Amino acid sequence: MSHTQIAIVGAGLIGRAWAYVFARAGSTVRVWDADPAALDRLPAEIAAMIDAAGGDPAIAARIRAVPTLAEALDAAGLVQENGPERIEVKRELFAAMDAAAAPGTILASSSSALPASAFSAGLPGAARCLVAHPVNPPHVVPVVELCPSPATDPAVMARAQAIYAAAGQVPVLLSREIEGFVLNRLQAALLAEAMRLVDEGICTVEGLDDTVKHGLGRRWAIMGPLETISLNAPDGVPDYIRRYGPMLAGLADSCAQGDAFTASAAERVAAAFPQRATPEGVRAGTAWRDAELAALDTHLRSRARKD
Amino acid sequence: MSHTQIAIVGAGLIGRAWAYVFARAGSTVRVWDADPAALDRLPAEIAAMIDAAGGDPAIAARIRAVPTLAEALDAAGLVQENGPERIEVKRELFAAMDAAAAPGTILASSSSALPASAFSAGLPGAARCLVAHPVNPPHVVPVVELCPSPATDPAVMARAQAIYAAAGQVPVLLSREIEGFVLNRLQAALLAEAMRLVDEGICTVEGLDDTVKHGLGRRWAIMGPLETISLNAPDGVPDYIRRYGPMLAGLADSCAQGDAFTASAAERVAAAFPQRATPEGVRAGTAWRDAELAALDTHLRSRARKD
Numbered sequence: 369m370s371h372t373q374i375a376i377v378g379a380g381l382i383g384r385a386w387a388y389v390f391a392r393a394g395s396t397v398r399v400w401d402a403d404p405a406a407l408d409r410l411p412a413e414i415a416a417m418i419d420a421a422g423g424d425p426a427i428a429a430r431i432r433a434v435p436t437l438a439e440a441l442d443a444a445g446l447v448q449e450n451g452p453e454r455i456e457v458k459r460e461l462f463a464a465m466d467a468a469a470a471p472g473t474i475l476a477s478s479s480s481a482l483p484a485s486a487f488s489a490g491l492p493g494a495a496r497c498l499v500a501h502p503v504n505p506p507h508v509v510p511v512v513e514l515c516p517s518p519a520t521d522p523a524v525m526a527r528a529q530a531i532y533a534a535a536g537q538v539p540v541l542l543s544r545e546i547e548g549f550v551l552n553r554l555q556a557a558l559l560a561e562a563m564r565l566v567d568e569g570i571c572t573v574e575g576l577d578d579t580v581k582h583g584l585g586r587r588w589a590i591m592g593p594l595e596t597i598s599l600n601a602p603d604g605v606p607d608y609i610r611r612y613g614p615m616l617a618g619l620a621d622s623c624a625q626g627d628a629f630t631a632s633a634a635e636r637v638a639a640a641f642p643q644r645a646t647p648e649g650v651r652a653g654t655a656w657r658d659a660e661l662a663a664l665d666t667h668l669r670s671r672a673r674k675d
Numbered sequence: 676m677s678h679t680q681i682a683i684v685g686a687g688l689i690g691r692a693w694a695y696v697f698a699r700a701g702s703t704v705r706v707w708d709a710d711p712a713a714l715d716r717l718p719a720e721i722a723a724m725i726d727a728a729g730g731d732p733a734i735a736a737r738i739r740a741v742p743t744l745a746e747a748l749d750a751a752g753l754v755q756e757n758g759p760e761r762i763e764v765k766r767e768l769f770a771a772m773d774a775a776a777a778p779g780t781i782l783a784s785s786s787s788a789l790p791a792s793a794f795s796a797g798l799p800g801a802a803r804c805l806v807a808h809p810v811n812p813p814h815v816v817p818v819v820e821l822c823p824s825p826a827t828d829p830a831v832m833a834r835a836q837a838i839y840a841a842a843g844q845v846p847v848l849l850s851r852e853i854e855g856f857v858l859n860r861l862q863a864a865l866l867a868e869a870m871r872l873v874d875e876g877i878c879t880v881e882g883l884d885d886t887v888k889h890g891l892g893r894r895w896a897i898m899g900p901l902e903t904i905s906l907n908a909p910d911g912v913p914d915y916i917r918r919y920g921p922m923l924a925g926l927a928d929s930c931a932q933g934d935a936f937t938a939s940a941a942e943r944v945a946a947a948f949p950q951r952a953t954p955e956g957v958r959a960g961t962a963w964r965d966a967e968l969a970a971l972d973t974h975l976r977s978r979a980r981k982d
Contacts, residue, residue, distance in 0.1 A: 542877055557867065560927035571848065571857055576900070593887055603953065605951070617867075640901070646910065
């Protein structure tokens with residue numbers, strides 16, 4: 369299972385990180401992109417990733433750029449598609465992938481917003497299509513949301529789950545399509561209230577972030593939000609909901625919703641990060657973030673082994 | 676500043692952890708509790724904390740149980756109150772503390788739900804009373820929410836902020852009273868949607884927790900939610916809100932609110948943690964959690980020093 373051959377379609381930031389993830393786990397990876405220049409840059413960019421992560425140089429030898437979609441898909445057990453997040457592009461790509469891939473090949477999209485039904489409905493191979501939504505960058509953030517369309521075969525979901533797990537990721541299975549999947553729904557719920565608290569001046573942007581990074585977020589990074597509450601009352605979860613459910617319900621009822629994403633809130637947040645107003649500043653910030661995510665991943669994996 | 680003398684009122688779990696925090700930073704700490712048995716247990720419990728945390732044995736020598744409230748408050752720069760979360764108890768304690776403390780002493784409550792106005796309104800020293808809400812346990816989770824009542828003197832807030840920061844905590848200042856302060860509002864917003872997703876069977880309890888602990892929660896533990904979005908579009912926050920604001924608003928509008936805290940959702944979550952159904956199971960779980968939080972705190976502090 370750990371050596372399933374993988375095809376990567378789309379050699380942008382996410383596609384390259386997926387190539388790295390699968391090759392790191394021992395898979396042979398073929399990468400195709402509609403833009404030949406993206407393929408020309410691939411070896412240098414993979415070398416840079418290995419360098420930054422202190423990865424095994426052998427990883428690069430398992431990744432090969434190929435000039436056609438058909439060559440990439442040949443003998444692949446799973447295709448990870450990373451095209452632009454535009455419905456007409458994804459539809460065209462999935463039709464081409466479905467026509468070119470052998471019958472047993474799984475076709476997965478990194479889409480963060482489009483559900484699989486939007487680009488696979490009506491295809492002969494709709495049953496082998498799904499969304500496999502990563503967090504950027506997947507080589508240091510292991511979760512991947514696996515979301516079927518109504519046509520996806522449950523056996524395909526189970527095989528996909530095994531392939532991502534064998535690659536060292538943490539697959540999360542959704543039972544059916546839902547807007548935003550799970551991760552972005554949770555993010556939106558928290559962000560709406562965060563934007564409102566900052567916009568109303570209850571605390572500063574820094575104070576808001578401190579509350580999460582030096583408080584709530586630490587428990588969540590170790591346990592997630594539901595295991596967190598399993599430890600917050602003497603008799604477990606039912607006891608917790610009896611004690612704190614009414615208070616939490618009252619708070620949730622008064623939390624902000626969609627109207628919190630205002631230009632004024634955005635300006636307050638932007639003003640707290642003046643160094644992130646340009647693409648260069650954002651790039652420097654993401655390099656720092658990715659190094660911290662890598663260090664945190666190493667820390668958390670070392671703890672997990674002790675349990 | 677780092678040697679402000681501290682009084683701890685209430686020697687339960689939170690009170691003891693506060694004693695440890697301040698003594699670890701070099702302060703002399705006097706602890707009083709209405710229950711003499713709690714004071715008798717204090718030395719053994721502080722010794723156990725030092726042992727578990729690999730702390731300096733000198734910490735214990737800075738903490739002293741005293742038989743009266745007046746003795747605890749004598750010469751204290753700040754009082755940290757940790758009584759039961761019942762309004763009549765807090766009112767009585769704050770009246771007694773205000774009568775006994777020297778004029779310059781700050782009176783702070785660990786209250787997680789009661790606002791300072793509820794127990795300090797009308798006291799002669801209402802201007803020196805505030806809430807200083809920690810996350811349990813404060814010696815390994817540094818955030819502390821500082822929330823004034825309408826009567827609290829801003830100079831008192833600034834002094835309290837400096838005292839907590841000197842003790843190694845991360846104080847977050849709120850501008851005014853709000854139900855749930857910041858931390859529990861953010862928690863309630865996310866938990867409501869988490870409970871609903873699990874109750875509707877979109878994903879399992881484990882899948883929900885995995886989405887956060889192996890994804891979203893890692894970014895948040897490093898940066899908080901707002902710095903996170905400052906890195907998610909090439910031109911920073913305004914660019915992010917232009918690109919993703921409408922999607923996030925749509926998700927937030929369809930997120931669950933208070934009615935998600937149902938008995939059925941609680942049962943689903945409880946079923947995922949059968950080992951946490953008894954006080955013994957919860958205690959074993961919190962010991963594991965606190966060890967993980969301590970290790971994460973050490974990791975994050977070591978990274979912070981490199982920046």
